[in-house]
Amino acid sequence: MPNPVQPPAKRKPAAGPKQARAAVLAAAEARLEARCAERRQRLSPMRRAVFRQMFAQAQPQTAYQVLDGVRATLRKKVAPLSVYRALDFLAAEGWLHRLESLRAFRVCEHPGHRHAGVLFLCNDCGAAEEGEDQALETLLDRDAARRGFLAQRQVVEVLGLCRNCAK
Ligand SMILES: [Zn+2]
Ligand SMILES: [Zn+2]
Numbered sequence: 001m002p003n004p005v006q007p008p009a010k011r012k013p014a015a016g017p018k019q020a021r022a023a024v025l026a027a028a029e030a031r032l033e034a035r036c037a038e039r040r041q042r043l044s045p046m047r048r049a050v051f052r053q054m055f056a057q058a059q060p061q062t063a064y065q066v067l068d069g070v071r072a073t074l075r076k077k078v079a080p081l082s083v084y085r086a087l088d089f090l091a092a093e094g095w096l097h098r099l100e101s102l103r104a105f106r107v108c109e110h111p112g113h114r115h116a117g118v119l120f121l122c123n124d125c126g127a128a129e130e131g132e133d134q135a136l137e138t139l140l141d142r143d144a145a146r147r148g149f150l151a152q153r154q155v156v157e158v159l160g161l162c163r164n165c166a167k
Helices: 017-038 045-056 063-074 080-092 134-147
Strands: 096-099 104-107 117-122 128-132 156-160
Touching: 017 045, 045 063, 045 080, 045 104, 063 080, 063 104, 080 096, 080 104, 096 117
Parallel strands: 117 156
Antiparallel strands: 096 104, 117 128
């Protein structure tokens, strides 16, 4: 993904990383609420809890890890199936990417439009970075069309070492 030049960040006094993360989560949750309302989908407490759990972690999480996290925050018994269904819903709606090679989920960095997420997964530290490549998507669509293949989901996962671990 080309790295656009970022304008210098505006300084907000007394906003530490924790507050910044809370603000990101609140903004993401507001978008989720708006979209669910717009599409007349129910934002159940479980869907919300799973969404929060996913957004609290930058690293990919397996369904079991999400289940543990949701159990810990809700402090009550949670049926695994309800968590898996919420993960399926959020993945189908484009909020999460399902990482096939890790059997895990990760928050999508550009929700709200169809895209083939290109995920760069570090074998060493487990970091996951998401890129977005329109050219690659067009290429995959064209190849699928040529085969008469009806593509339903595209996942491109690149396994290797991240910038830090490759040093
Ligand atoms: Zn994405
Ligand atoms: Zn790494």
